[in-house]
Amino acid sequence: MSEVNSSAGASDVLVSFRGVQKSYDGEVLIVKDLNLDIRKGEFLTLLGPSGSGKTTSLMMLAGFETPTAGEILLAGRSINNVPPHKRDIGMVFQNYALFPHMTVAENLAFPLSVRGLSKTDVSERVKRVLDMVQLGKFAARYPAQLSGGQQQRVALARALVFEPQLVLMDEPLGALDKQLREHMQMEIKHLHQRLGVTVVYVTHDQGEALTMSDRVAVFHQGEIQQIAPPRTLYEEPRNTFVANFIGENNRLSGRLITQDGDRCVVGLERGEKIQALAVNVGKPGSPVTLSIRPERVFLNGHSEQCSNRFSGRVAEFIYLGDHVRVRLEVCGKSDFFVKQPIAELDPALAVGDVVPLGWQVEHARALDPLLVD
Numbered sequence: 001m002s003e004v005n006s007s008a009g010a011s012d013v014l015v016s017f018r019g020v021q022k023s024y025d026g027e028v029l030i031v032k033d034l035n036l037d038i039r040k041g042e043f044l045t046l047l048g049p050s051g052s053g054k055t056t057s058l059m060m061l062a063g064f065e066t067p068t069a070g071e072i073l074l075a076g077r078s079i080n081n082v083p084p085h086k087r088d089i090g091m092v093f094q095n096y097a098l099f100p101h102m103t104v105a106e107n108l109a110f111p112l113s114v115r116g117l118s119k120t121d122v123s124e125r126v127k128r129v130l131d132m133v134q135l136g137k138f139a140a141r142y143p144a145q146l147s148g149g150q151q152q153r154v155a156l157a158r159a160l161v162f163e164p165q166l167v168l169m170d171e172p173l174g175a176l177d178k179q180l181r182e183h184m185q186m187e188i189k190h191l192h193q194r195l196g197v198t199v200v201y202v203t204h205d206q207g208e209a210l211t212m213s214d215r216v217a218v219f220h221q222g223e224i225q226q227i228a229p230p231r232t233l234y235e236e237p238r239n240t241f242v243a244n245f246i247g248e249n250n251r252l253s254g255r256l257i258t259q260d261g262d263r264c265v266v267g268l269e270r271g272e273k274i275q276a277l278a279v280n281v282g283k284p285g286s287p288v289t290l291s292i293r294p295e296r297v298f299l300n301g302h303s304e305q306c307s308n309r310f311s312g313r314v315a316e317f318i319y320l321g322d323h324v325r326v327r328l329e330v331c332g333k334s335d336f337f338v339k340q341p342i343a344e345l346d347p348a349l350a351v352g353d354v355v356p357l358g359w360q361v362e363h364a365r366a367l368d369p370l371l372v373d
């Protein structure tokens, strides 16, 4: 279900994957048929579970792996036969170690000397890039004398120092603790905004992908399931895999009863009928998964205007500081979650209460049946 984004004009496109396939053993396709246009200046993230082919795709773009079939274009030119160091691509990897015997400044000078820049140019650029990542004072230190976050910033600086048009990052923050990771996410994002460089970023952390990216390509089993801006991906998942992978959702299994344009009615096993958006459904009678986000479900009086209205028995409260997750039994499902901002939670609500609840048609998405649950 991969797609070319046809809305981007040819001149806006920096990288194109065209029918790219990759097999390591000549049998199994790790990347199945990748068609992807990456726009100039874009922050594009490849997001997906472990083994879905993200690193493989990035390595083919970097030139460290060769496609089994298809073509990769950089600025309109096929790079299938261009070696990695001639691709003008900066790279940051989780374990892309700095040279331990070189100072920070020497580490940064290295990619420039290799490219034959003069000494003055080298020291000028090193200074500039050090200031950019706020490490001006650390030029003479060795990597071992820096914290993990500082080392990662040097690695980032090293990828940017020769001013490439494209920077690839593969889980660059994976080794950092949560707080530092979130800080670095903002730093990389702001750096991207300031420099206007094109970034292709790989992560399996959905929060990271949603926070940082202009667009996210969701990978699964070597195929792009959906490519869209973060908000669209979250609000309008196109299939059950994406709905499950990005954020939380309540899933109800049923069968399609009728479809009328983009609306449909789905019957649950116990007989309840639910009005939903027909996003990805087959013929009447075929199995359907309904996806309903926990924050789109209203409780008690708030549910009065909803076209889908049922009742639920409160089973558990889970406090998360700024909001509460309420677990309920709804439509025969014992783990139906409703997310309530703390300020909106009825303090009288207690475990065992049976309450009305509901959601609007547009917040119930009828999707393909989930094969493995």
Ligand SMILES: Nc1ncnc2c1ncn2[C@@H]1O[C@H](COP(=O)(O)OP(=O)(O)OP(=O)(O)O)[C@@H](O)[C@H]1O
Binding pocket: 024, 025, 030, 048, 049, 050, 051, 052, 053, 054, 055, 056, 057, 204
């Ligand atoms: N050099 C290789 N030789 C053989 N198989 C490989 C090689 N590199 C990767 N694979 C296989 O290809 C599949 C995809 O791997 P890839 O590294 O692209 O996944 P990924 O999406 O980056 O996963 P992760 O999130 O774990 O890094 C995996 O099943 C992996 O075992």
Ligand SMILES: [Mg+2]
Binding pocket: 054, 055, 056, 170
């Ligand atoms: Mg990987």
